[in-house]
Amino acid sequence: MSLAPSLHVTGSARIGGVRIFGPLTLQAPAGQWNCLLGSSGVGKSTLLRILAGLDEDITLDAKAGAGDGLPLAGRVALMAQSDLLMPWLDVMGNVTLGAKLRGEAVDTRQARAVLQRVGLDEHLHKRPRALSGGQRQRVALARTLMEDRPVVLLDEPFSALDARTRATMQDLAAELLQGRTVLHVTHDAAEAARLGQSIVLMTEAGIDEITPPAAPVPRAFDADETLAFQASLLRRLMVTQ
Amino acid sequence: MTGFARSVARGLGAAVLGVLFWQAVVTLADLPRFILPAPLLVAETLWKSRVLILENAWITLIEVLVGLVLGAILGGLSAIGLAASPFARTFLRPMLVFSQAVPVFALAPILTLWLGYGLWSKVAMALLIIYFPVTSAFFDALMRTPPGWLHLAQVMGADKRREMWLIRIPAALPGFASGLRLAAVYAPIGAIIGEWVGASKGLGYLMLLANGRAKIDLMFATLIVLAVMTLLLHTVVDRFCRWLTRHS
Numbered sequence: 001m002s003l004a005p006s007l008h009v010t011g012s013a014r015i016g017g018v019r020i021f022g023p024l025t026l027q028a029p030a031g032q033w034n035c036l037l038g039s040s041g042v043g044k045s046t047l048l049r050i051l052a053g054l055d056e057d058i059t060l061d062a063k064a065g066a067g068d069g070l071p072l073a074g075r076v077a078l079m080a081q082s083d084l085l086m087p088w089l090d091v092m093g094n095v096t097l098g099a100k101l102r103g104e105a106v107d108t109r110q111a112r113a114v115l116q117r118v119g120l121d122e123h124l125h126k127r128p129r130a131l132s133g134g135q136r137q138r139v140a141l142a143r144t145l146m147e148d149r150p151v152v153l154l155d156e157p158f159s160a161l162d163a164r165t166r167a168t169m170q171d172l173a174a175e176l177l178q179g180r181t182v183l184h185v186t187h188d189a190a191e192a193a194r195l196g197q198s199i200v201l202m203t204e205a206g207i208d209e210i211t212p213p214a215a216p217v218p219r220a221f222d223a224d225e226t227l228a229f230q231a232s233l234l235r236r237l238m239v240t241q
Numbered sequence: 242m243t244g245f246a247r248s249v250a251r252g253l254g255a256a257v258l259g260v261l262f263w264q265a266v267v268t269l270a271d272l273p274r275f276i277l278p279a280p281l282l283v284a285e286t287l288w289k290s291r292v293l294i295l296e297n298a299w300i301t302l303i304e305v306l307v308g309l310v311l312g313a314i315l316g317g318l319s320a321i322g323l324a325a326s327p328f329a330r331t332f333l334r335p336m337l338v339f340s341q342a343v344p345v346f347a348l349a350p351i352l353t354l355w356l357g358y359g360l361w362s363k364v365a366m367a368l369l370i371i372y373f374p375v376t377s378a379f380f381d382a383l384m385r386t387p388p389g390w391l392h393l394a395q396v397m398g399a400d401k402r403r404e405m406w407l408i409r410i411p412a413a414l415p416g417f418a419s420g421l422r423l424a425a426v427y428a429p430i431g432a433i434i435g436e437w438v439g440a441s442k443g444l445g446y447l448m449l450l451a452n453g454r455a456k457i458d459l460m461f462a463t464l465i466v467l468a469v470m471t472l473l474l475h476t477v478v479d480r481f482c483r484w485l486t487r488h489s
Contacts, residue, residue: 101399
């Protein structure tokens with residue numbers, strides 16, 4: 001993995017003449033877990049798509065890219081709310097999909113190692129249908145790790161999971177994605193309070209940077225400090241709508 | 242009882258009801274045997290002429306199978322070509338749709354003229370009839386790959402051919418399967434029409450021959466064999482389609 005760059009987006013975006021967001025300025029420091037917190041419909045996912053290079057239908061009056069000035073293409077991995085697993089491939093096949101799509105040699109040893117880290121090494125040959133929602137999202141995480149990209153874009157990847165599974169996945173992702181520049185789009189104040197090393201609040205009015213607690217991530221979900229911070233985030237979300 | 246046994250039992254039940262109804266019509270309306278022969282007479286003819294019928298059924302079966310396989314391959318390749326290339330979509334798709342404005346049945350005499358009285362004019366008819374449903378069902382499915390998967394592939398830096406082969410085609414197999422199921426029912430129609438227009442073998446030929454000689458019992462016996470053959474073909478293709486889409 002190359003050195004993780006910082007990310008930035010400055011400007012505004014429209015889809016089919018409708019303003020989606022902006023003008024605004026987003027800065028995501030390098031090598032940190034950056035939470036982009038906001039309610040549905042404020043354009044968080046659009047912002048993420050722009051950084052992922054999935055902006056064909058977006059009219060962009062903005063500058064977006066990496067702090068080191070190099071193109072982002074090929075340095076980004078994506079994890080979405082839906083696990084996006086291929087139902088006809090087994091766990092191993094899904095985790096090594098990226099290499100196969102690029103025509104590269106498949107490193108099954110690396111894939112096994114990654115699957116071991118997410119605790120799925122006993123399910124290598126199961127199809128997604130035979131897995132629980134949490135397990136499927138672990139496979140998606142393993143696939144993301146397998147891509148080994150310095151920038152990881154997360155689009156509410158844990159929001160469809162139950163509370164317990166979500167907390168476990170948050171811990172696992174925070175541990176395994178350490179050192180990469182993560183931009184994590186979420187509407188969940190509790191999630192941002194646990195995971196954000198840098199947090200920005202996105203509303204119709206624009207973007208606000210919020211200083212998170214000093215405790216290292218993932219912060220304990222039941223610590224007073226985390227809960228107080230979560231409450232303050234929620235309060236600001238309520239006020240700005 | 243398993244699902245299969247239950248559906249066989251249901252099918253047999255329906256067949257028995259149908260035969261009873263048939264016999265009732267013959268008895269009550271007092272129909273002569275050259276209009277509607279009784280079931281028992283047809284069964285007798287079926288047994289007596291079994292060699293003749295099976296010989297001709299074999300010919301028709303070969304025509305249908307070859308047409309089905311070639312039509313499925315050609316339709317599948319066309320759909321992939323159309324889905325892969327915007328150029329092909331712009332120029333070939335209108336042609337494909339326009340070609341459907343020509344009734345395929347009307348082409349049968351021309352095909353016989355070009356390809357002769359043998360196997361290939363019937364294969365061509367079967368193929369022409371199933372080509373459009375297969376192409377169109379598969380093509381529609383290929384154009385409707387869930388966008389999330391395509392986004393993932395794009396971010397992963399997929400090359401377009403591999404994306405087609407590893408994501409779009411497997412994701413579109415249910416569409417291909419529904420085209421194939423239709424094809425299994427249409428292909429025998431094509432072959433029979435081809436035989437009506439010009440043939441010296443096959444179930445369609447035998448039906449015309451029997452009709453011309455007022456052997457209506459033979460005509461019905463042939464018709465029953467044709468129906469059974471189509472049903473079996475549909476079942477086999479349906480099994481294959483289920484296997485094809487087992488992970489979708």
